[in-house]
Structure formats: C-alpha cells, structure tokens
C-alpha cells in the first residue's frame with residue numbers, strides 16, 4: 001500500500017480552481033517534488049497536506065490513516081519554509097529543542113536529540129550560535145534540524161533553498177539528498193526550479209494550472225515528456241508538428257516528409273515531435289559536419305503528443321533510434337537546425 005495518498009484533491013478559492021483533482025501516491029522513503037511554474041498550485045497542495053488549508057474536495061491518507069481528520073499539530077509532519085523562521089533570541093540548539101519542549105520530552109533526551117539533529121545537518125559545533133551570526137545556508141540547516149528532530153512521518157519542504165545564493169543552494173541540495181538517504185524520511189519538496197527537482201527527486205510531479213501533467217522519474221520525464229508543456233518546461237526542445245499514422249513499419253509521425261517511429265499507443269492525427277537540441281548532430285551528404293564522426297541526427301529522446309487528443313499513455317517509450325538512411329537523415333537535421341533549433345549542432 002502506498003504511504004501517502006492524495007486522492008482527487010481539489011482546492012477552490014471562490015470560482016478559482018487552484019488545485020484540480022490532484023491524485024498522487026508516494027512510497028515510504030521517497031523524495032517527490034512538486035514542480036511547476038508560479039501559481040500552478042504547488043504550495044496550495046502542500047498546505048492541504050499540512051492542514052493549513054482545507055481541501056474543497058478529495059482525501060489525504062498517510063500510512064492508511066485519514067490525515068484530514070487531524071489538526072495540523074496532530075499530523076506528525078515536519079515543515080521547512082523558504083524563510084527559515086527561526087526564533088532570533090534563541091540559539092541554534094534552543095531553536096531545535098523548541099518543538100521537543102512543546103511535546104514534553106524530558107531534558108536529557110531532548111539534549112541528545114538536539115545534538116544528533118544538529119550533527120545530522122553538519123552543525124554539530126554551532127549549537128550555541130544565534131541565527132544572526134549564521135549564514136543563510138546555516139540558518140536553513142537549523143530549520144531542517146528543527147523539522148527533523150521530531151522524527152516526522154513526512155517532511156514537507158516549501159521552496160526551502162530559494163533564499164540561498166547559487167553556490168549555497170547547490171551545497172544544500174547535496175546535503176538534503178544525503179540526509180534524506182541516510183534517515184529515509186519521506187519528503188515532498190515544492191520547487192519551481194527544474195534543475196533542483198531533477199537533482200534531488202526520486203520522482204517529479206509536473207503541475208500546470210492546478211493539474212498534474214506528468215508524474216515520473218526525472219530522467220524519464222525529460223526523455224519521454226507526456227505533453228508539450230512538460231517537454232518545454234524541462235529544458236529546451238524543438239516541437240515539430242506532424243501527423244501520426246500507421247504504415248508498413250509500424251506507427252510513425254510524419255514531419256515534413258520524413259516518418260519517425262513513435263509509441264504504438266499514440267492515436268492517429270496531428271502530433272508533436274520533440275527533439276532535444278543536444279541530440280541533434282548535423283551531417284552534410286553523409287560526410288561529417290558535426291562533432292562526432294559518422295553521426296547523423298543521433299540520439300533521440302523524443303516524445304509525441306497529439307495536441308488535439310489525450311496524452312501519450314504510459315508504456316512503450318518512443319522509438320529510440322529513428323534511422324532514415326543517408327541523405328534523408330541529413331535532410332532532417334537541416335530541418336530541425338534551420339527551422340527550429342535554438343541550440344542545435
């Protein structure tokens with residue numbers, strides 16, 4: 001049974017639907033990111049899990065129990081926000097200890113737990129330091145220690161690294177992943193940063209206008225985007241219009257006279273071929289013109305979606321190696337490079 005289940009979760013603010021029928025399951029120990037542009041409903045989803053917002057419809061269960069029936073402070077969740085929200089008049093250790101005190105944990109246990117938590121986030125020597133004398137990254141580590149010290153059944157992270165400079169953010173990403181792996185805490189991370197989600201997550205939930213576009217492992221979402229939105233949102237791509245149909249060799253998409261193999265489930269009709277710029281190699285009449293000897297239009301993560309129909313069903317990935325021979329292949333490279341590529345060759 002999945003550990004966390006969001007079942008058709010919906011949040012309306014008046015007529016505005018911020019989260020629309022969102023369903024998701026998360027396994028114990030997973031780190032899943034909610035990723036999407038500003039306003040797509042990531043924080044609203046997190047706040048419904050945390051209990052700060054009541055859903056308009058839907059259910060949330062954690063380890064089989066109905067989470068919505070519990071008050072926020074009875075849910076056993078850890079939460080880390082973008083702003084570290086530390087008490088400025090308390091040392092790092094006192095900040096971490098605060099939640100334990102509230103829970104009535106005896107002093108001796110508390111001291112040991114605080115020490116362990118600060119150690120876990122690499123701040124073993126900083127217990128006596130006040131927040132104002134710590135860097136942003138260190139303050140966020142204290143906030144993380146404070147959330148982890150209660151051994152939460154689920155840790156919710158809302159843009160926790162977005163206040164940090166680029167270098168610190170990268171360090172903290174590595175640190176967060178290390179901590180998550182070593183402790184095995186189930187985590188939901190809200191971020192609008194594609195690279196962060198790709199680097200940290202077991203799976204990403206790509207959201208758009210309150211709805212889920214795709215749930216997949218990061219590389220899979222990049223290689224096999226379920227929609228044009230996902231293809232565009234995760235890195236750069238060229239979207240080429242074509243027509244999906246079946247011919248003697250199987251199902252293909254015809255783009256400007258060249259047929260490319262695609263997943264068998266795609267419906268007939270208009271479709272989009274996505275070609276990542278880094279997968280394009282140029283050739284000239286079969287002679288080498290690109291960086292790799294003998295390479296034509298190579299690689300090729302590409303996915304297709306019928307823009308007027310449903311999404312590509314999960315299952316067979318798109319064909320890996322389109323192989324129209326010789327000049328035809330070169331023609332394709334020119335089409336992609338000359339017509340659409342922003343970074344081709």
Ligand SMILES: Nc1ncnc2c1ncn2[C@@H]1O[C@H](COP(=O)(O)OP(=O)(O)OP(=O)(O)O)[C@@H](O)[C@H]1O
Nearest residue numbers: 013016018036037038039040041042043044045192
């Ligand atoms: N209290 C509220 N009242 C009315 N509308 C709201 C309220 N809270 C959020 N919204 C709207 O719901 C939508 C989703 O907001 P949400 O904060 O969940 O987006 P987000 O994906 O987290 O965006 P960001 O990355 O900018 O934080 C937005 O259009 C927002 O304006």
